[in-house]
Amino acid sequence: MSGVVIVGAGLGGLRSAEALRGAGYEGEITVVGDEPHLPYNRPPLSKEALLSGVDVEGLQFRRKATVEDVIWRLGAPAASSDLSARTVTLEDGSVLEFDGLVIASGIRPRRLPIPGPTTGRSVLRTATDAEHVRALLGPGVHVIIMGAGFIGCETAATARKLGAEVAVVAIDEQPMVRPLGAELGAGMRRRHERHGVHFHLGHTIDAFVGDDRVRSAALSDGSELPADIVIEAVGSVTNTEWLQGNGLDLSDGLLVDSAMQVDTEVAPVVAVGDIARHPNALFGDIPRRIEHWNMPTETGRRAGATLAALLAGAEPDRGPFTAMPSFWSDQYDHKLQSFGMPGIADRIELVEGEPDGPCIVEYHDASGLVGVVGVDRTQELAPYRKQLMTRSAS
Amino acid sequence: MTVKVFVDMDKCQHYGQCCFEADDIFHLDDDGKLQYVAEADDSRRDDIESAADVCPMQAITVE
């Protein structure tokens, strides 16, 4: 009896452990994490924690009493795995045997190969990243943010609150355009501009300039922007290297079925959170990775139950997975909230308010309403969420 | 047996995620502010625990 190994000590890893216990699994659970910390909450890293200082202990999730006996192997990256031998090998050489495996290693920020110095270039994913960035931000500091997605925009807002001079450089036509659409994206851009952020949209950074460190960035339009720090938020890469050599499809995270089980005969393996490409019956069952905070909890619950069943020799529940993707974002005093999958829409309609103020936007495709986004309209969104939940019936 | 619910209102950002898990315990009022029931029957424990799990600010404590 060697128990369950969970690789990734983030929210998905924690919720999977709790769900295994919740489903009656009593064997040993070992959680392997490359970061030195117990699972903590990441969203504040671009918001409150970046503003007022990173207190990792304060950000830690409360852990249910049922997972008190979990063995945490922290600061210990998994280096490789052999699913048919049922082992995971850590970077320090230790070999962990498992009966069941949970893949919860998430994603990391993508780095673009841009010529020039690298000192001064940062990303924002971990508490360590946030501490580093926090120490460099302050009044008058020139910050370039690469990428105008949610993390880029939240970081821009926080850096402005700290008095920094902020420029956002992104290839997109509007900030957050893929999930929000051009009209609301433009409204969000104007909110940022009113707070003093400068956008350089439709452009890329060709090179960083500086001898020992980044001093400025050369843009594709020929201009040059001063930079004391560059924060890169241009998408993600899945942390799957430790799974190579097992014949798995790792092209976009781990493909799983509605029970979160990975398609392999050799061992019971499930995947959760940002790394899991899972079907959702509410949205046509096309498997997708969804990098929203609520998904590690939803997929973790399902995966834990699946693995507990498999280890007990029972058939897991393979009924449709119908968790509602939900996302929020804080930028200045604005609260943006999204339900469903606005990003898959082909028709977008502003149904209340205006893009520059409190508003509600509906997102449709041929099947009907697929998503809703509200800005400063949280309590009005409940009926939309309810309507989106009824998609499961169709 | 009852469940005691406490929401740290300094942390709560009134996202209302908790309301979807246990709408008899948590709701947003007309001003969008969170209101909640501080003590509930033990039969509500699972849903209240779920509400605590899904709170983005991790503002809910259950006893």
Ligand SMILES: Cc1cc2nc3c(=O)[nH]c(=O)nc-3n(C[C@H](O)[C@H](O)[C@H](O)COP(=O)(O)OP(=O)(O)OC[C@H]3O[C@@H](n4cnc5c(N)ncnc54)[C@H](O)[C@@H]3O)c2cc1C
């Ligand atoms: C700055 C920031 C702001 C965000 N804001 C929001 C928001 O406002 N709203 C929202 O809905 N979502 C937000 N998110 C997204 C949300 O935080 C993620 O969806 C969530 O953290 C995913 O959880 P996870 O457990 O799948 O992955 P993670 O939390 O990334 O956990 C995976 C863990 O596995 C570790 N790991 C990786 N490889 C290995 C290995 N080989 N061995 C051992 N350990 C390994 C990683 O280091 C990490 O600790 C934000 C994310 C960031 C970074």
Ligand code: SF4
């Ligand atoms: S989910 Fe958390 S932050 Fe949101 S209203 Fe409930 S307690 Fe407040």
